Amino acid sequence: MKCRELCGVQNSRQMMIPELRNLSYERRLQRLELISLEQRRLRGQLIETFKYLNGLNNVALEGLFERDGNVRTRNNGQKLLLRNFKTSQAMNFFPDKIAATWNQLPENIVSAGTVNTFKNRLNQFWITNPPSITSY
16 A cells, blocks of 8 residues: 555544544644654664664665765764665665665664664654655
């Protein structure tokens, strides 16, 4: 099911709650303490990236991500290399789509010791720094 279809299902379920009927989608999400489906997808991709970079999954995907070895710039300590592309299709490949978002995360999030710590720190960070979802 596509994100637009899921949003439609989520919208219709939220409309069943009388107090929420006249609120915007964003306000309904706030009242229900939910994140948007796009944010949930991005969060899942960041969690999978964390697992991959820390060897916490059983998938052998050698070379999926390339770490940026440039230590002279400010970064989170686990910066991923951003590649240049000639086609828009290549830009939508998972590692390349998530790299810019990953690189913007603070060090205390990407250096978390466990997946749950990573999730909790990411959630706390997004309270004051909501993610940009333009490409998702």
